[in-house]
Amino acid sequence: MVERAFQVDLRGVVDLLSHHLYASPRVYVRELLQNAVDAITARRSAEPDCPARVDIESPERTGDGTVRVHDTGIGLTEAEIHELLATIGRSSKRDDLGFSRHEFLGQFGIGLLACFLVADEVRMLTRSAAGGTTMEWRGHADGRYEIAPAPTERAEPGSTVILRARPGVEQWSGATVIAELAELFGGLLPIEVTVDGRPVTGDGPPWLVPYPTTADRRHALADYAEDLFGFTPFAVLDLAVPEAGLTGLAFVLPQAANPAAHAGHRVYLKRMLLAENVEGLLPDWAFFVRCVVDVTELRPTASREALYDDELLDATRERLGDRIRDWLMELSTTDPGRLAEFLRVHQLGVKALALHDDEMLRLVDSWLPLETNAGALPLAEFRRRFDTLRYTTSVEEFRQLAAVAGAQGIGVVNGGYTYDTEILQRLPVLDPAIQVSRLDPAELATHFELVDPHTELGLRPFLTAAQRALDRLDCEVALRAFDPPSLPALYLVDRDNQHRAELRATRKVADDLWADVLSAFDAGDEPDRPQLVLNHRNPLLRRIAAVPDPRLAVLAVESLYAQSLLLGQHPLRPADTALLNRSFAGLLEWAVHDPQGEIA
Numbered sequence: 001m002v003e004r005a006f007q008v009d010l011r012g013v014v015d016l017l018s019h020h021l022y023a024s025p026r027v028y029v030r031e032l033l034q035n036a037v038d039a040i041t042a043r044r045s046a047e048p049d050c051p052a053r054v055d056i057e058s059p060e061r062t063g064d065g066t067v068r069v070h071d072t073g074i075g076l077t078e079a080e081i082h083e084l085l086a087t088i089g090r091s092s093k094r095d096d097l098g099f100s101r102h103e104f105l106g107q108f109g110i111g112l113l114a115c116f117l118v119a120d121e122v123r124m125l126t127r128s129a130a131g132g133t134t135m136e137w138r139g140h141a142d143g144r145y146e147i148a149p150a151p152t153e154r155a156e157p158g159s160t161v162i163l164r165a166r167p168g169v170e171q172w173s174g175a176t177v178i179a180e181l182a183e184l185f186g187g188l189l190p191i192e193v194t195v196d197g198r199p200v201t202g203d204g205p206p207w208l209v210p211y212p213t214t215a216d217r218r219h220a221l222a223d224y225a226e227d228l229f230g231f232t233p234f235a236v237l238d239l240a241v242p243e244a245g246l247t248g249l250a251f252v253l254p255q256a257a258n259p260a261a262h263a264g265h266r267v268y269l270k271r272m273l274l275a276e277n278v279e280g281l282l283p284d285w286a287f288f289v290r291c292v293v294d295v296t297e298l299r300p301t302a303s304r305e306a307l308y309d310d311e312l313l314d315a316t317r318e319r320l321g322d323r324i325r326d327w328l329m330e331l332s333t334t335d336p337g338r339l340a341e342f343l344r345v346h347q348l349g350v351k352a353l354a355l356h357d358d359e360m361l362r363l364v365d366s367w368l369p370l371e372t373n374a375g376a377l378p379l380a381e382f383r384r385r386f387d388t389l390r391y392t393t394s395v396e397e398f399r400q401l402a403a404v405a406g407a408q409g410i411g412v413v414n415g416g417y418t419y420d421t422e423i424l425q426r427l428p429v430l431d432p433a434i435q436v437s438r439l440d441p442a443e444l445a446t447h448f449e450l451v452d453p454h455t456e457l458g459l460r461p462f463l464t465a466a467q468r469a470l471d472r473l474d475c476e477v478a479l480r481a482f483d484p485p486s487l488p489a490l491y492l493v494d495r496d497n498q499h500r501a502e503l504r505a506t507r508k509v510a511d512d513l514w515a516d517v518l519s520a521f522d523a524g525d526e527p528d529r530p531q532l533v534l535n536h537r538n539p540l541l542r543r544i545a546a547v548p549d550p551r552l553a554v555l556a557v558e559s560l561y562a563q564s565l566l567l568g569q570h571p572l573r574p575a576d577t578a579l580l581n582r583s584f585a586g587l588l589e590w591a592v593h594d595p596q597g598e599i600a
């Protein structure tokens with residue numbers, strides 16, 4: 001069998017890179033910078049005191065339309081040029097077993113091809129630190145390359161890459177763009193980088209720069225957050241995860257963030273910017289934090305625009321989550337006022353966390369005020385006032401029952417907001433003695449006072465007429481005295497009964513077979529019907545009960561029934577809607593009727 005080598009169509013490969021790997025042609029600056037830095041790193045291992053500079057010249061400086069990147073790195077011999085520059089996928093930055101070598105940024109052996117995103121021809125003038133003459137390599141986007149001795153010798157080892165942006169993409173080689181990109185990607189590099197003579201590198205990561213006082217550092221880092229993310233942070237946390245070679249900062253947002261909008265983090269890999277919006281670095285619940293970190297051990301994806309999702313990233317995410325959580329716990333002991341401020345802004349994130357973290361649950365229990373019918377109170381405080389923690393599962397139910405329950409001395413928490421019911425139900429995890437139960441509206445009625453028998457007897461005819469009217473709606477009328485006196489009537493459904501009533505309603509419209517199935521779920525014993533509890537303490541109700549015209553009294557009771565249903569946001573059956581319309585029209589008619597006339 002004849003052995004043959006793969007043929008590579010370079011145009012196809014470049015097309016693949018530009019359309020499927022890199023998000024923008026701008027990455028060519030990063031790749032050139034990275035190669036230059038790696039070449040210097042390689043030279044330094046043999047020659048620790050060698051010069052370490054990368055000078056980039058834009059067409060503004062070169063004057064011939066070319067971009068030039070000069071480095072004082074290790075350079076290449078003629079043999080290395082054939083092996084490394086002209087072989088796709090070959091890198092000098094891997095060990096004998098093919099693992100990427102720790103000290104280098106590059107590892108894949110494709111980075112130089114990024115130049116073909118903006119140019120048809122790439123030249124490199126290079127002189128190896130190992131000796132030999134300066135060589136010139138010319139690579140073409142169609143896959144050809146030439147190699148020859150350079151017309152002039154370089155004075156020092158190192159390389160210069162030269163390219164000219166092809167028509168249509170010149171914007172990527174403008175002086176300002178190149179300076180911005182070099183600063184963006186290389187601003188924290190430990191090697192001096194200049195663009196047209198101006199340095200774009202500084203003192204390295206701001207979190208590692210020493211400051212005279214902690215106050216100076218705090219101010220400098222707050223300014224840094226303002227520059228990077230456009231906000232003055234609520235707090236700045238130092239981050240360190242040694243196994244990931246991670247150092248950096250977490251900035252706590254000063255305003256509520258949308259938990260669904262995942263704002264990413266700024267990640268540097270060995271001091272070179274990976275991306276400004278890296279996801280997955282923190283647990284989802286920590287959406288109130290944005291980080292800037294430098295890592296050495298986490299791996300980039302081939303595009304160098306995201307982190308590779310492996311076990312080390314999982315472990316790092318967990319460690320960073322712990323760090324943020326510990327900061328919150330510490331705040332609760334050292335500065336409760338600031339914690340309260342934090343909770344006001346970021347309660348959603350903290351509540352989400354409390355659903356699976358006991359420490360955080362304790363923090364919520366002690367510090368986060370929830371809406372209750374005794375005012376906004378942390379749950380621990382609420383429990384000091386009421387034995388049982390009763391809650392409603394919807395805001396509407398809370399609105400309807402909070403005042404009535406409060407008047408009977410029953411404390412109720414509004415569990416209707418996001419996560420609140422789950423948090424309430426999880427509380428016994430902290431202490432099994434904590435009693436938590438959903439407020440049963442029917443139970444409320446047991447706290448109402450009976451009206452004295454004499455008065456009730458006097459109101460019998462009215463109550464009988466009212467009951468007859470509401471029989472049609474399957475509702476029981478009861479007369480009680482309860483607070484608040486401003487409430488004329490309350491519609492109460494026992495929760496079990498509500499379920500049974502729904503089953504029955506479905507059975508009425510279901511076919512025979514399905515109705516049989518449904519009836520199996522119905523225990524059969526006649527449930528208590530929903531109640532319309534009339535409040536004898538309410539002046540309006542008393543006046544209604546004393547109206548001489550029984551038809552008007554019935555109309556009024558029907559209106560109270562309809563209004564109570566609406567207030568409690570109970571579902572309206574067709575019969576209820578009909579009654580609502582009828583009673584409203586009836587009352588209107590009565591309100592404008594001719595005093596001598598009759599109600600229709």
Ligand SMILES: Nc1ncnc2c1ncn2[C@@H]1O[C@H](COP(=O)(O)OP(=O)(O)OP(=O)(O)O)[C@@H](O)[C@H]1O
Pocket residue numbers: 031034035036038039071073074075076084085090091092093105106107108109110111112113159
């Ligand atoms: N400026 C330079 N000086 C010396 N050698 C260089 C230079 N640029 C590239 N090389 C050599 O060419 C090889 C291929 O470079 P290329 O940028 O394609 O891949 P890489 O840097 O190894 O990996 P990556 O694809 O992750 O960037 C490098 O491994 C290096 O040996």
